[in-house]
Amino acid sequence: MKHLFTVLLLLSLISVQAQKKSKDDTPKVYAIDSTKVITLDKTIKTLYDVISGEKGKKRNWGQFKFLFHKDAKLIPSGKGKEGYYRVRYMSPDDYVKSSGSWLVENGFFEKEINREVSIFGNIAHVFSTYEAFKSESDESPFMRGINSIQLLHDGRRWWIINIYWTQETEDNPIPEKYLLKS
Template identity: 65%
Template sequence: MKKTISIILLCIVTLSVTSQEKKEAAKDYSEKVKTLDSTVKTLYAVISGERGAKRDWELFKFLFKPGAKLIPSGKNKEGEIKVRYMSPDDYVKSSGKWLVEHGFFEKEIHREVNTFGNITQVFSTYEAFYSKDDIKPFMRGINSIQLLNDGKRWWVINIFWTQETNENKIPENYLPNE
């Protein structure tokens, strides 16, 4: 009897794992990371959405090489410049709910790219809105995105960013030419 129950449980677990693997294999995100441009555009698109719209956190995490970090920087209440190191999972836990509850659209308005071999540094100026229909951004800043091309795809290695403040305006050379 115990042997039969063990075999049944093993079959259920195996079927469950196989079903999950098929489900994961069904989502092919390879086109999203095929080029540098598609990877950066996907990064912005996957965190953006109207209030109440779910984000595809599986796709978000797919963009990052294991061990990658998201690193916001800025002044704390005491005026000291600080950084916070987050994994993609940490970012989802700390910001995911807020993005959905408030609505958030981050739009790239300018990009500077430097590449050497298989590494690329992107300085990406952004504006943030609560809705895609908003005209005036509630925030601007620069994302410093480090990426790796392993010959098969692009990986986000780190995103290090800071927001624009009254004391720290975005330099003209990182804004669109108008």
């Protein structure tokens, strides 16, 4: 019995040491702020804020994922090499895996310049025109486009259901009505 007690004591000490080590070795985890999804405006602002940052700045991917419903999709569209428009479907995790490193390595700021909102009951559609910069100090965007964002209010908060977007091109300029209003 004495031997069993000694073994259990050693195992618990090893477990405590392992927990201490893992806490010390764990990278900083960002807090998730649930107040950022209470209103439609805060949800859209948080979407833009969380992916934006200077070169080398880590993003709060936990907060990013918290914006989206569990079955949400991010859907970029654009013209392929063969000249036809196509789409790609990604989960929030897929987006982080495919674009997360690039955003940090290059710097990226997406700024909303116009918003058109339609709401019916608990659903909303936001047509959000954006400009993208590599640094906050850049004077001219390297890209512009429109995000079509569908959202659901479940009675407690807003969830992003889908973001479907396309970039502006020479062949497909953004119509004046979706540009910055003075």
